[in-house]
Amino acid sequence: MALDKFDLEILEILQKNNLTPQRDIGDRIGLSAAAVQRRIKRMRETGVITADVSVVDQSELGHPLTIFVEVELKDEQLKLIDEAKQLFSSIAEVQQCYYVTGDVDFILVLALPTMSDYEKLTRKLFFGNPNVKKFKTFVSMQSVKTTFEIPIIKK
Amino acid sequence: MALDKFDLEILEILQKNNLTPQRDIGDRIGLSAAAVQRRIKRMRETGVITADVSVVDQSELGHPLTIFVEVELKDEQLKLIDEAKQLFSSIAEVQQCYYVTGDVDFILVLALPTMSDYEKLTRKLFFGNPNVKKFKTFVSMQSVKTTFEIPIIKK
DNA sequence: TGTACTTATGAAACAAAATTGCAAATAAAC
DNA sequence: GTTTATTTGCAATTTTGTTTCATAAGTACA
Structure with a gap:
C-alpha cells in the first residue's frame, strides 16, 4: 500500500500513542479529523497497522x-x-x-x-x-x- | 500495585486490543463500563499500563x-x-x-x-x-x- | 456486634470522540 | 481541457469515554 506524507505522520504519532484523539492528530499534521479517521481506518484494513495494544509492565504481572x-x-x-x-x-x-x-x-x-x-x-x-x-x-x-x-x- | 481478578481480565483484553470499547470489556467480565473505565485509568496512572500503541508492519515502512x-x-x-x-x-x-x-x-x-x-x-x-x-x-x-x-x- | 470510615459500584447525565453523508475541491487519466 | 475517480472539510449522527451521585460492599476498631 502506498503511504503518503500524511499517512507517515499519522503512523509516527500512533506508534507512540494510539489513544491520541484524531482531532489532535489532524491539528498537528494539517488535516481534518475526518480525513485522519479515514486514513487510519484504511491502514488498519490494509494491514499497515497490524495491532493496537496496551503494553503492560511485566513485573506487575509477576513476570519480571x-x-x-x-x-x-x-x-x-x-x-x-x-x-x-x-x-x-x-x-x-x-x-x-x-x-x-x-x-x-x-x-x-x-x-x-x-x-x-x-x-x-x-x-x-x-x-x-x-x-x-x-x-x-x-x-x-x-x-x-x-x-x-x-x-x-x-x- | 495490587491487581485483582477484574484488573487482570482487563489487561488480558487490552494486551490484545486496546481499542476494545469499555462497555464490551464490562460485558465480558461482569462489570459496568464506568467501573472498567476507572480501573483502566488507575492502571495507566500507576504505571501498570506503560504504553498504548499501534504496531505497524515494518515492511510497509521500508524497514523489512x-x-x-x-x-x-x-x-x-x-x-x-x-x-x-x-x-x-x-x-x-x-x-x-x-x-x-x-x-x-x-x-x-x-x-x-x-x-x-x-x-x-x-x-x-x-x-x-x-x-x-x-x-x-x-x-x-x-x-x-x-x-x-x-x-x-x-x- | 455495632459504628465510623474507606472504597468500589451501577445508573444516569454529560462530554468528548469517532463515524457517516454530502457537496466541494483536488488530483489523475486520457 | 474535459472527464473520472479520490480525497477533503463541514455538519449531523452515533458511539464511546468520563463524571456525578447515591448506594452497597468491605475494613478497622471500639
Missing part, C-alpha cells in the same frame, strides 16, 4: 524476568522447522520468536516469573525436544529499550 | 530487515556501560536493547531497510566505538511471533 535463548536444531528439515515454530509460538511465555540465519536457528525472547519457571520450560522446550541440538541462554539484567517502533523516513 | 546483535564490551566500568546504553537507545533503528549477563553485554534488536544500512550503522555503533570488543550478528529470516504480551495467571 526476560530471557533470550538461541536455539540450534539437529535436523533442519522444513517439516521439523515448522514444528519448532509452532511449538515455540504456542507458549505464552514466549513473547518473541525469530527464525534466523547462521549457526543458530531460532532466537526466543521469554518473559517469566522466576528462574525456576525457566528451568521447567527448558525441559519442555529443549531437553524434552529430540530435535534441539543445543541452546544458549542469556538473562537480561535490564531492559534498556523495548519498543516495536519503526523510524519514519521523512523527505 | 530484523537483525539481532550481541555486543561485547572491552571495559565494563559503570560509566562506559551507561554510555553504551545511551548510545544504543538513541538510535531509532534500535527497537530493543537489553543489558544481559554472561559473555555478552548487550543484545540489540534492529529494524532496518537494507543490509547496507546495517553496515553503515555497524560502523557508527561498533567499529567506530573504542569500547566495543566484538559483536555478533544474526539476521532474521522470519518473525514467527512478535509481541510484548505477558501471560495472565488466573487463579
Whole structure:
C-alpha cells in the first residue's frame, strides 16, 4: 500500500500513542479529523497497522524476568522447522520468536516469573525436544529499550 | 500495585486490543463500563499500563530487515556501560536493547531497510566505538511471533 | 456486634470522540 | 481541457469515554 506524507505522520504519532484523539492528530499534521479517521481506518484494513495494544509492565504481572535463548536444531528439515515454530509460538511465555540465519536457528525472547519457571520450560522446550541440538541462554539484567517502533523516513 | 481478578481480565483484553470499547470489556467480565473505565485509568496512572500503541508492519515502512546483535564490551566500568546504553537507545533503528549477563553485554534488536544500512550503522555503533570488543550478528529470516504480551495467571 | 470510615459500584447525565453523508475541491487519466 | 475517480472539510449522527451521585460492599476498631 502506498503511504503518503500524511499517512507517515499519522503512523509516527500512533506508534507512540494510539489513544491520541484524531482531532489532535489532524491539528498537528494539517488535516481534518475526518480525513485522519479515514486514513487510519484504511491502514488498519490494509494491514499497515497490524495491532493496537496496551503494553503492560511485566513485573506487575509477576513476570519480571526476560530471557533470550538461541536455539540450534539437529535436523533442519522444513517439516521439523515448522514444528519448532509452532511449538515455540504456542507458549505464552514466549513473547518473541525469530527464525534466523547462521549457526543458530531460532532466537526466543521469554518473559517469566522466576528462574525456576525457566528451568521447567527448558525441559519442555529443549531437553524434552529430540530435535534441539543445543541452546544458549542469556538473562537480561535490564531492559534498556523495548519498543516495536519503526523510524519514519521523512523527505 | 495490587491487581485483582477484574484488573487482570482487563489487561488480558487490552494486551490484545486496546481499542476494545469499555462497555464490551464490562460485558465480558461482569462489570459496568464506568467501573472498567476507572480501573483502566488507575492502571495507566500507576504505571501498570506503560504504553498504548499501534504496531505497524515494518515492511510497509521500508524497514523489512530484523537483525539481532550481541555486543561485547572491552571495559565494563559503570560509566562506559551507561554510555553504551545511551548510545544504543538513541538510535531509532534500535527497537530493543537489553543489558544481559554472561559473555555478552548487550543484545540489540534492529529494524532496518537494507543490509547496507546495517553496515553503515555497524560502523557508527561498533567499529567506530573504542569500547566495543566484538559483536555478533544474526539476521532474521522470519518473525514467527512478535509481541510484548505477558501471560495472565488466573487463579 | 455495632459504628465510623474507606472504597468500589451501577445508573444516569454529560462530554468528548469517532463515524457517516454530502457537496466541494483536488488530483489523475486520457 | 474535459472527464473520472479520490480525497477533503463541514455538519449531523452515533458511539464511546468520563463524571456525578447515591448506594452497597468491605475494613478497622471500639
